[in-house]
Amino acid sequence: MAAPQRGRDYRRFILLSVLLGTQREAWAGHLLYSVPEETDKGSFVGNIAKDLGLEPGELAERGVRIVSRGRTQLFALNPRSGSLVTADRIDREELCAQSARCLVNFNILMDKMNLYPVEVEILDVNDNAPRFLTEEMTVKITENTAPGVRFPLNEARDPDVGTNSLQSYELSPNHHFSLVVQNGDDGAKYPELVLERVLDREEEAVHHLLLTASDGGHPPRSQTARIQVTVVDVNDHAPVFSLPQYQVTVPENVPVGARLLTVHAVDLDEGVNGEVTYSFRKITQKILQIFRLNSHTGELSTLEGLDYEESSYYEMEVQAQDGPGSMTRAKVIITVLDVNDNAPEVTVTSVSNSIPEDTPPGTVVALFYLQDRDSGKNGEVTCTISENLPFKLERSIDNYYKLMTAKNLDREKCSVYNITLKATDGGTPPLSSETHISMNVADTNDNPPAFPQSSYSVYIPENNPRGASIFSVTAHDPDSRENARVTYSLSEDTLQGASLSSYVSVNSDTGILYALHSFDYEQFRDLQLRVTAHDSGDPPLSSNVSLSIFILDQNDNTPEILYPAPPTDGSTGVELAPRSAEPGYL
Template identity: 65%
Template sequence: SGDSAKLPGCSGLALLCLLGELLLGARAGKIHNSVPEETDKGSFVGHIAKDLGLQPQELTERIVFRGKTQVFALNPRSSSLVTAGRIDQEELYAQSAWCMVNFNILLEDKMELFPVKVEIIDINGNTPQFQLEELEVKMNEITTVGTRIPLPFGQDLDVGMNSLQSYQLSPNPQFSLDVQQGADGPQHPEMVLQSCLDREEETVHHLLLTPSDGGDPVRSGTLRIHVQVVDVNDNPPAFTRAQYHISVPENVTLGTRLLVANATDPDEGANGEVTYSFHNIDHKVAKIFQLDSYSGEILNKEPLDFEEYKIYPVKIQAQDGAGLMARAKVLVKVLDVNDNAPEVTITSVTTAILENFPPGTIIALINVHDQDSGDNGHTTHSISGNLPFQLEKLVDNYYRLVTERTLDREFTSGYNITVTAADEGTPSLSSETHISLLVADINDNPPAFPHASYSAYIPENNLRGASIFSVTAHDPDSEDNAQVTYSLAEETIQGAPVSSYVSINSDTGVLYALRSFDFEQFRDLQLWVTAKDSGDPPLSSNVSLSLLVLDQNDNAPEILYPAFPTDGSRGLELAPRSAEPGYLVTKVVAVDRDSGQNAWLSYRLLKATEPGLFAVGVHTGEVRTTRSLQDRDALKHSLVVAVQDHGQPPLSSTVTLTVAVADSIPEILADLSSLEPSHDPDASDLTLYLVVAVAAVSCVFFAFVIVLLALRVRRWHTSRQLRNASGGVATVPAMNFVGVDGVRAFLQTYSHEVCLTTDSRKSHLIFPQPNYADTLISQESYEKKDFLSASQSLLEGKGEETVSQPLPP
């Protein structure tokens, strides 16, 4: 540095030796450097980056200094250690001959501490001095030869060889100088009387005391001593104690009387008047205490500080009016008071952490220091609240705050950490520091639906584009990790993709119908809705959605029997004159393609030629007679039957039945003309044509019956053999069942022999079989009706005859 010229040669050699020892110490794990005192700010001290084995750019400007003053700093360009200000060894360690500054260097990115020691090398920058420029000593003329008179100590703020090394007294035949090495370190100069004094020969002796240090060049000071020879005073003052010990708490009130020193002199007059004064007291201590020169009371005029001085050594002297003196030592012991709260300093901190960081992640580096001692300086540390953090102790009252477990942002997104340091004094003092930590989110939660499955209902014949249902999934993550989009799983329904039936809004989760649904086509759709977030990688979850189609009453009842003739004729149902009340004339069979209430059918008679003769079962559709037929009743009756469902609004269908009353075919032929009354003048000709047609048809019918009987006998014989072989019931023909939309309606079986239908152009005779079965009929009962069921229908009109097989209902 620029001050190197100030160092003496021997100090430079000592510095080189010390640097060599420090380099060896650095290899052992500690860094040692040295710097002369009085060095200016910014002076080079050492290559810290090189000593630490780091690149200069890796070293950050962070020095953690434990003292009151920041002495050193890091050069940001060269990463070397430089002085932070002008160094004064006497200010740093006033009571020590060896000045060593300890501090730590912090690598923030690695959170590592490296201890560093720098020795402050003293230079001879101070001259030995006395507190007094002049000293007056009164000596009795009868003072014996060899009397020793203690002289003031010289003070040199330097240390080592640069401190005060020797005293020299100006030549005088009556006085000599004797320097004693004191047990407490400093030299004690004493002036020794070499010959008797004679006041009449010389009243005052003028001497000069010169203290010198061991520096190069040597520095020295002066003290003028005036020895006044007085008359005889044979009793010097005497203290009651040679040494006084007092203990005072450091927070004692200013102006408190700490001690009263008492010295007595048995002499009279001025020789017995004692005055008190400090002797050889440190200039810092002299500012703290006050001594009453007449009473000997010692007061404190400045606050005591245990952290600076634990014991204040004070010397007092008592001198009578004749100049005789006595000295006593006062040791003021300062008792520590818990007047310093622990200081908590955060040297490095992390403000945000990912929630998946493992336990033991470092959050902050904390230093705790208490200037008190004993229990007052012992500190305990705690973290307020039940938080997942803990403090781990490092070196030199350094702690690091680490996580105790893996954090969960969805549970707590941030923490306000309060670190409390409390000492063990009475009363205890504490201090706090606060750290705000934000927990950053990761995509660790898939979207979740509130329910495991959903069901939605939509009426059939809905409008296209109508909103059907809405699903919502919640993602506890944040930002993009919580942005949910919805989609439908790719499936097919009846050969068509799901996307042709419904669609979903990817942002809102609302489902829309893309077509009008038909309950009769399908009744439910099974969908899978997928919710996916926008994280990296994205997470998703599925939920099932059952879309149920609700039936509407959009189908009128369909009448299966009696079926409408395809040739435009109108069928007739026959009832014998001998029919009893409740005789089953026919049955109206209808089905409805709807379901539920919309398919519940009821039957009612809307219109009848002769009211009261026929009735229709409300639930069965059976047309029965309500009374016995009489001769006065008409041969032809027209009935209008309505079939209605229970939908809202209800739908209905009607069918018109024509019932002919006759006991036998000849009777029908004889009364045929009465079936179709006509007001046409050509009615007589028509009747003639009908009679001829009926006769021709009858001949053909009897021939057909004979052939049919032969075929029936043969079939009966064959079926008897089959029944004997299987022992079962004959199977009901499949035409007796009608399947509509999955429902098989069983139609009651009717056997007809002859069918006669009449209109303006055609006439057909129908002879109903007097019995019917509501259930499956056995083969045996079927055989008993062979003859009646042999003839199925006879069609006649305008000379045309048609024979056909019976149609299924």
């Protein structure tokens, strides 16, 4: 691992361009940072708050956070400073192998619905020394081999890149051998042992050499392997492969232990000099765990299952060696075909669990991300929702989708929507997965209270007792909670110069009407009222109903003689009729 000072020397910040999101999320650039691998957890990468045009305190207010894309999150946001920092130690070789550039991409989510892409380049440090697959090599050379013949040696591998990778080999001083290094088409360096002087088995049967591989880091790292050269009797034919290169293409679901191909080499010598054995060359420890080469038959088979998503291509070398040690090598290339073995995944990034019923069409209510680890058609994902819902899908950047309202909502018709997001890939047969979102529709005061009838007629007998209940009105409001709580009141009209409220009252909560007086039919025969129902919304809504109260007559008065008028002195009244009165006289 590089010293902290060296880590700081590597650190550099590059801001290509930032266009903050608009309502259409139209922007023309992204944030690009760089950080050396193996830096401590919490190391500074870049100032996200500054580059997004925010003060550090605005990060929490605007909900700024990192959106993961299904892998372990390597970076974190410092909520106090607004800085992007490392979330853990980063190993570039584990993350990107020997790619020329190692880029980590993720998005910054702001205001729940706006996305800003971020790209961080992981810079290589010289934290790996070159390593040989084996620390001991055996080379067999016949004693009549002419000077100048070259013998391939096992090369070292360094997972670092650039100057930090393998740069040179060095052979320990000796009288019989020298070292040359061949540069392959893939940029690899292959050491070869060159015979400088004729060997004499009777003089020295075994030669011990040291081969050192070094990289170009500062300081450089190196490893040494021991070479044992055994001098053997004459073997004038080397094995010859039937093909210079073997290729095979297999699906990723090939069974474990299946034979992929067979390499074959022929040696024209007889006896032990013609016995050919096979072994791997130019191979990593990881490939050794996946493939097996039968040393006697040359059959190449799998030791464990293949995974296209992990690696779609393997390249290795095999060597054929006869008994005395003459060797020939051939290249083996294995191409892995993708099989639709991964279902799409839906990750809900942001969702509004409750939306007002007056939300206008086109409002974003959820943001989610689709991914499929397969490739080609197998990794092409489409997303759908039920057609009978007032929502629609709209694609955003990358594989992000927005769930938006498509129509006006009405809580009184439907207060909860259970939305199923179905993601389907393009494989044969296709694979799919579902994610469920429950969306509550919040009430707004869009319905006034309503009476069952537009008017009512009430008949009550006169001389009713004071305070008696004479009628009840009820209004219904389909809204909820406060928007549906109804209160009642009477209009401020007058009757014979007095307010109607002095004759009749209404219970504001129940709508029950009470008589405040004992009515007299001989005084008035009807009352015309107007009852108003108010809800408790903001602003409140109301409606009216007309109420006619008719007073019914009762026999509560005795007859009265108006003429002749009775005497006022207490005597009996006398009416004198003349003696000459005839029939019909009044």
